[in-house]
Amino acid sequence: MAIPRFWREIRQRYKGIGSTCNACGKMYFPPRDICPECRRESFHNMEEQELEGRGEIVTYTKVHEPHPEFKDLSPYIMTIVEMEEGVRLTGHIVDVDFEDVERGMEVEASMRKLGEESEEGLIYYGYKFWPIDTHRPE
Numbered sequence: 001m002a003i004p005r006f007w008r009e010i011r012q013r014y015k016g017i018g019s020t021c022n023a024c025g026k027m028y029f030p031p032r033d034i035c036p037e038c039r040r041e042s043f044h045n046m047e048e049q050e051l052e053g054r055g056e057i058v059t060y061t062k063v064h065e066p067h068p069e070f071k072d073l074s075p076y077i078m079t080i081v082e083m084e085e086g087v088r089l090t091g092h093i094v095d096v097d098f099e100d101v102e103r104g105m106e107v108e109a110s111m112r113k114l115g116e117e118s119e120e121g122l123i124y125y126g127y128k129f130w131p132i133d134t135h136r137p138e
Contacts, residue, residue, distance in 0.1 A: 016051035016111070018087060029087040054132065055083035057105045062098050081107055081129055091127030106132045 018029035022045045023038040029051065034043055060079040077093045079101070089109065093101060107129040114124045 016053065016109070017048055018051060018085065019046040020049045020085075021045065022047055027085045027087055029083075029085075029089070049085070051087070051109070052084050053109045055081040055089070055107060055109065055129075057093070057101065057103055057107060057129075058082050058088065059103065060093065060101050077101060079107075079129060081109065083109070089127050091129055093129045093131075095130045108132050 016029070017031060018027050019031035019033075020027045021035035021038055024035060026035060026037055027049060028035070031046070031048065033046060035046065038045075058080045060077055062075050062077055064075045066074045066076065073092070075098075077096075077098055078090065079093045080088055080090050082088050091109065093107065108131075109127050109129050111125050112128045114126045116123045
């Protein structure tokens with residue numbers, strides 16, 4: 001199918017590519033064509049930048065009643081992570097118990113498959129985070 005393939009190939013999302021304003025240095029994710037801070041000065045002055053994949057937990061919560069497609073993950077932990085570049089991402093945190101999660105915890109990110117519509121349909125991807133001191137999931 002052309003549509004699912006199209007969405008899987010959006011490299012900005014799945015490769016973690018944002019844009020940085022060469023006028024003020026602010027990074028945006030997803031990427032922007034114009035910096036809201038600099039406006040005119042940023043036109044044709046935005047540069048692609050890939051996220052390094054490391055950040056710190058800003059906040060988190062335990063999800064007990066997930067969407068029906070994610071029942072097999074229940075309960076799971078959702079988190080907002082501020083990446084080293086200053087942008088924030090939302091995703092699951094894995095390989096850690098809820099009691100051990102804390103604000104400021106250093107984590108690493110990866111794009112992972114969350115589910116699919118059908119064998120021929122759209123595949124859902126999202127960010128998963130894990131503590132830096134644990135082994136990266138396969």
